[in-house]
Amino acid sequence: MFSCAQEEDIYAYLGEDIYVDTSVHSNILREFSFFGTDEDGFAYGFDLDGRVSPDGEEESCGHGDLESPDGVVGIDNQLAKIWTLIEPVAGSIAQDLLQGSINEGRVLLALEIVGADSLEQSSDVNLRIFTAQGDPDIGTLGVIAPNQTFSINTQADFVEVEGVSINNGRVQVGPIDFGMPLDILELQTTLNIKKGSFDFMIHEDGTFHGYMGGAISVSEFLTDIKNTDAAEEAALVEALFINNADMGFESGDCDLFSLAFSFSGTSAFIVRTNNME
Secondary structure, three states: OOOOOOHHHHHHHOOOOEEEOOOEEEEEEEEEEOOOOOOOOOOOOEOOOOOOOOOOOHHHOOOOOEOOOOOOOOEEOHHHHHHHHHHHHHHHHHHHHHHHHHHOOOOOEEEEEEOOOOOOEEEEEEEEEEEEEOOOOEOOOOOEOOOEEEEEOOOOOEEEEEEEEEEOOEEEEEEEEEEEEEEEOOEEEEEEEEEEEEEEEEOOOOOEEEEEEEEEEHHHHHHHHHOOOOHHHHHHHHHHHHHHOOEOOEOOEOOEEEEEEEEEEEEEEEEEEOOOO
16 A cells, blocks of 8 residues: 555556556545435435336335435435434444445445546546455545555456546436445445446545445345345345335336445545556
């Protein structure tokens, strides 16, 4: 790990077959936050299925869509609904466990902007989404410090979306499928996000802040965690996920559970080797 580095220091540190792609702008996502509905019942998220589902609708297994605080209807975010119930009981514990996993380098998701003339206004750029590896240093704010080096986890998903635009510093991408690492206590798996979306701002200091969301297959997720050392935890949450699945209707049941998180990132250097494809 090479932390808080200037670009010239990075090149002095790297070996002959290792390099940093200077055409990209990279962020390591250093904070994820769960959130519920606000006091008026609104929540941020994404319209994943392109329609507005009322309460009681068969195709959404009885779960109506939400509306965002900005007035966007059709928001699919069942996590926000149940988080309002979970937060008073276990919210701070869950948030602390996730933050600990990020700080320890066990949950590192990276975003890269490729080919941007400007981080304020650009068209036809690419967005890369991948799992990173590294042993991060933690700053005085209790989160990953900026300008550290990380590498790409070549055993995990690597997604590149073409034709992305940056409008006044805002990036909106979706729908896409991508993997998000999850390593908390006895649970080590990958959340396979379907119909995923990102909506984030690029700030003047190069940091990202915004929302990501999508849907996960309940049956796939429960099978994965039952096959880990978190089988007991799976039994505790099984009914919660099954009863709140709101998409993927087939044969009278829904198998997809919609969700969204807020996130913030910090600038980073992603090192590559010459033998990478």
